[in-house]
Structures are given as structure tokens and as C-alpha cells.
Ligand SMILES: NC(=O)c1ccc[n+]([C@@H]2O[C@H](COP(=O)([O-])OP(=O)(O)OC[C@H]3O[C@@H](n4cnc5c(N)ncnc54)[C@H](O)[C@@H]3O)[C@@H](O)[C@H]2O)c1
């Protein structure tokens with residue numbers, strides 16, 4: 001069985017490639033990074049090390065790669081695959097849609113078996129977004145045929161994999177914890193289950209719990225850590241006022257999740273505690289720049305900050321800690337991050353009031369807008385204590 005995985009990066013090699021290989025798939029990576037592609041083609045294996053005391057190491061073998069810049073090669077790999085997965089970044093999905101659309105066309109011409117395409121990105125409805133990009137490239141007749149031949153089940157993936165600075169560019173160090181949840185209600189009948197994946201009939205509680213707890217807390221630690229001058233999440237979380245604020249943010253989203261999805265309060269507290277421990281993992285060095293990356297995406301209406309804040313507000317809560325995290329996001333500067341640079345340019349050109357509305361969609365008349373503004377002004381005057 002062949003799995004074609006787009007994105008031989010940290011989560012691609014450190015989680016999806018490893019799990020699919022252990023489940024018996026021959027994994028073919030598609031990436032646009034020539035070094036990664038050439039090394040995978042040459043060595044056909046790489047190692048994954050767990051970030052714990054034992055530093056257990058796994059060798060993932062029987063893998064190879066294709067260059068994602070060669071669309072015809074990508075299409076042929078899609079045509080021959082038994083499963084397609086992605087971990088490229090949600091904003092990159094539109095760039096891989098062309099090869100996938102061509103591959104689907106080839107599958108239909110050849111009468112190939114049905115295919116599942118699973119986007120493993122940090123986003124609500126990642127596979128559905130990919131489907132929209134792919135379908136926009138198919139004519140009406142092909143779309144109808146694709147409906148019967150291809151499914152795009154949404155997923156939630158969780159495993160912290162920092163940016164790697166290893167001598168061997170293929171080696172990847174990952175936290176021991178992992179969770180991969182797939183919406184089986186979007187799958188086709190009779191598709192074989194993959195060991196290690198948790199299949200659920202209704203994904204929303206799982207993706208919201210993950211995105212609004214792990215990722216909301218994580219970016220809060222990054223933005224607050226940045227304000228205090230820390231370079232890593234581990235350093236930021238060792239500063240107890242930051243760790244306490246991050247817990248408050250997660251408790252705020254926790255109140256929403258408990259009310260909306262009926263999670264058990266005590267179980268959710270355990271979930272939060274475990275995540276706080278994961279952020280502090282002393283065997284990982286996770287850069288604030290990575291976790292805070294793409295602040296425009298993170299401040300967008302369907303992502304980890306604004307979506308839970310608006311939902312909490314609708315349920316009668318005042319999301320003050322989420323507003324604080326958003327305010328900190330507006331102060332995040334990184335010359336290497338085009339989205340951070342763009343926000344800072346806008347702050348100079350249009351000011352914070354208009355920037356809040358532009359990036360979060362939350363208008364000036366909304367109480368959350370005022371909360372963000374207040375925290376923003378406070379952060380500009382005083383350090384976190
Ligand atoms: N790292 C984590 O802890 C983690 C955990 C869960 C989910 N995720 C999600 O997984 C996705 C990838 O994150 P990452 O940390 O692995 O990033 P990464 O930058 O390490 O990996 C992304 C890879 O995609 C490749 N890529 C870019 N454009 C491409 C294209 N057109 N075709 C094929 N490959 C292309 C890049 O070269 C890179 O190797 C993101 O959506 C992220 O939110 C990351």
C-alpha cells in the first residue's frame with residue numbers, strides 16, 4: 001500500500017510518515033525542498049527520536065520522495081496512491097491542489113480504486129478546504145465523478161515537533177505524545193482503518209478541543225514569551241506569570257468547550273495540565289518564532305484566538321484572556337515572518353484600532369475589540385508581572 005504525503009517537514013516526517021510507515025504503508029513524500037527530496041531519495045530512510053529521558057529512536061525505512069515542483073510527477077503519484085495526506089501548512093494547500101486535481105483526473109480515466117485525501121493541518125476543516133481548491137480546478141463532469149471516487153475526511157493532528165537543528169537534516173526529534181483524529185462520517189464505505197488513527201463520527205468537538213486548547217495556549221505562550229524577551233516556549237513557560245496567564249487562557253477556552261461540547265470539567269482540567277507539561281518538556285527546544293509564526297493566520301476569524309473568543313462571547317462569557325493573547329499577537333515582531341512584518345506595517349499606517357478590525361473582523365463597536373485595545377495599551381506600557 002502506497003501513501004503519498006505532501007510536506008516532508010517536521011510533522012510530515014516526525015508524525016504522519018512515521019505512523020503510516022508503522023501501519024504498513026510505503027511512504028512517498030512530495031516536497032519542494034530539494035535537499036530533503038534528494039536525501040530521502042538517496043537514503044530511503046530517516047530517524048525519529050522521542051524527546052524524553054530514554055530518547056528512544058525509530059528508523060523509518062522504505063520511504064522515498066518526489067519533487068513537488070514537478071506537477072506531472074505529483075499527479076502520477078496521486079494516481080497510484082492508496083492514501084494521500086498533507087502537512088504543508090493550510091495556506092499552502094492551494095499550491096498542491098493542481099497536482100492533486102490532475103492525479104484525480106488520471107485515476108478516473110484509469111478506473112482506479114476510491115481514494116481518501118486527509119489534510120493534517122492546524123485548521124478547522126483542512127481537508128474540506130483542500131477539496132474546495134481541488135474542485136475549483138475540475139470541470140463539472142469530473143467533479144461529479146470525483147464525488148464517487150475521492151473523499152476528503154477532515155482531521156485533527158496533535159504532536160509538538162519543533163524546528164530542527166540537527167546535523168542530519170532528515171533526523172527529527174518529536175514529543176512522545178500524539179493524537180490523530182479523523183472524521184469517519186466523511187469517509188467512503190469499506191476503507192481499511194489505519195492503526196494509530198482515532199476515527200470519530202463527529203469531529204468538531206475534537207478539532208475545537210485541540211485547536212482551542214493546545215494551539216490557543218501555545219500561541220499565547222509564544223506571544224507573551226516574545227513580549228518578555230524569551231526565545232523559546234520552554235523559557236517562557238518557566239516564567240510563572242506567563243505560565244499562569246497561559247493556564248487562564250486555556251481555562252477560558254475550557255469553559256467554552258465544556259459548555260458547547262459537554263466535556264467533563266475534571267477531565268478537561270487534566271487535559272489542560274497535561275498540555276502545560278508538554279509545553280514545558282525539557283527535552284525539546286521549541287522556538288517562540290515557530291509557535292507564533294503567521295500571526296495573520298492565527299488572528300483570523302476561524303482560527304485559535306478569534307473563533308473561541310466570539311463563541312464564548314455568544315454564550316455570555318467575557319473572553320478577557322483571549323483578548324489579552326490577541327493584543328500580544330499584535331505586538332509580535334519577526335523580520336523573517338512576512339505576516340508579522342505586514343501587521344507591524346499596518347500598525348504604523350492605520351493604527352491598532354483599524355488593524356484589530358482588519359485582522360480579526362471584530363468591529364470597533366464589539367466589546368472584545370475594546371478588550372484587545374485595552375490589553376494592547378497595557379502591554380505597551382508595562383512588562384508582564
Ligand atoms: N510542527 C508541529 O508541531 C505541528 C503539529 C501539528 C500540526 N502541524 C501542522 O502541520 C503543518 C506543517 O507544519 P510543520 O511544522 O511540519 O512545518 P514545516 O515547515 O516543517 O513543513 C512543511 C513542509 O511543507 C513543504 N512544502 C511547502 N510547500 C510545498 C508544496 N507546494 N508541495 C509540497 N511540500 C511543500 C515545505 O518545504 C516543508 O518541508 C502545518 O499546517 C502545521 O500547522 C504542525
Ligand SMILES: O=P(O)(O)OC[C@@H](O)[C@@H](O)[C@H](O)[C@H](O)CO
Nearest residue numbers: 122157158159160161215218291
Ligand atoms: O503550526 P501552527 O503555526 O499552526 O502552530 C504552531 C504550534 O502551536 C503547532 O505547530 C503545535 O506545535 C502543534 O499543533 C501541536 O500539535
